[in-house]
Amino acid sequence: MIIVTGANGHLGRAVVENLLELVPAEQLxxxxxxxxxxxxxxxxxxxxxxxxxxDAASLAHAFEGASQVLIVSAPRLGEQALRQHRTAIDTAKAAGAQRILYTSQMAANPASPFAPAPDHAATEAALRESGVAFTALRNGYYASSALMLLGSATQTGEAVAPEDGPVAWTAHADLARATAITLAKGGLDGITPALTGSEALDLAGVAEIVSEVTGRPIRRVVVSDEEFRSRLVAQGSPESMANMYLGYFAASRQGEFANVDPTLARLIGRPPLTLRDVLKATLPTGR
Incomplete structure (x- = not known):
């Protein structure tokens, strides 16, 4: 039986919907x-x-009879995230799972300034140490996050943020399809190449696409890290959230999200959705 965690979430539910096209429901x-x-x-x-x-006991019940377990990464950071992931890995192993899959991230790196990246790297290490066959899916940066980074730009006409770098924006739908195919048919072992879209765009490129889709001009405005932090805090964002954003911009400047790789396209058998595709499906169109 294939077990999927986090199946009420955006990615987890999409994986299950794809799996239902590939394997009988009673195997899920x-x-x-x-x-x-x-x-x-x-x-x-x-x-x-x-x-x-x-709650390890609840996971043991949920994982009962598992041949494979997909661990969708927890929405936590630091030691809490790693503790939860280790519990899931240990429980999957105890349940007899022959393979554990984990939704990692393309920037997984102990030294990354992007807060989730060291957590993903530590979880990948825990998977190696488990002795169970595993696949760490190094997912590209979610295309749905692009609008969050623009903030209120569609209202103000200005995308105000620190200097950034190119990002290989990747659609949830494509990552879910690739994950389901890997669960149903195999094909990826260990730490995967970056599973990304087909182009890398910086925030100025994102703003240009949003302008085209909505018909509202948006100008990219570069500010210092400290000015950006001050703006976020003044708008009511917690300090931790401001730090997360600044970590993202620092990592993107270092090129941690820039790699474009053909593996995702090969897995799903077609070109990945572009950022423009995702935004057109999300935003109200203009003229």
Whole structure:
């Protein structure tokens, strides 16, 4: 049985929907914190059980009979994230899973200034140490995050942010499809190449596309890190969130999200969705 954690989330649910096209529903199980939100999957024949990364006993029940377990990374940082991931890895191993898959990130690196990246690198190390066959899916930077980085630019006409670098923006839909194919058919072992879209664009390029789609001109304005931090805090953002943003910009300046790799296109059998494709499906169109 293939077990997918986080199946009520954006990526996890999309993986399950793709798996239902590739394997019989009775071969699928999901581990979710809120089983009520997954009742529709249960009605379609998927096994639904409660699983919490902070509750090893619940995970043991959710992972029962697993041949493969997909661990969708926890929305946590630092030691809490690593503790939760280790619990999931240890429980999957104890359940007899023959392979563990994990949604890592293309910038996974202990020295990265982008806060999630060292956590992903540490989880990859834990997977190696587990002795179980594994696949660490080094996902590209989510295209859906591009609008967050623009902030209020569609209202103000200015994309105000520190100097940045190119990013190989990648659609959730493509990553979900690749993950499902890997679970159903194999093909990727160990730490994967970066699973990315086909082009890398900086924030000025993002702003240009948003301008084209919405018909609202947006000008890229570069400010210092400290000025950007001050702006965020003045707008009510927690210091931790400001630091996360600044870490992203520092990592992008170092080229940590710039690599464009053909592996994702090969896996899904078509060109990946572009950032323009994603934004056109998200934003209201202009003239």
């Amino acid at each position: 199980g999901v581990s979710v914190q809120d089983t009520e939100k997954a009742r529709d999957l249960e009605q379609r024949g998927v096994r639904v059980r409660r699983g919490d990364f902070d």
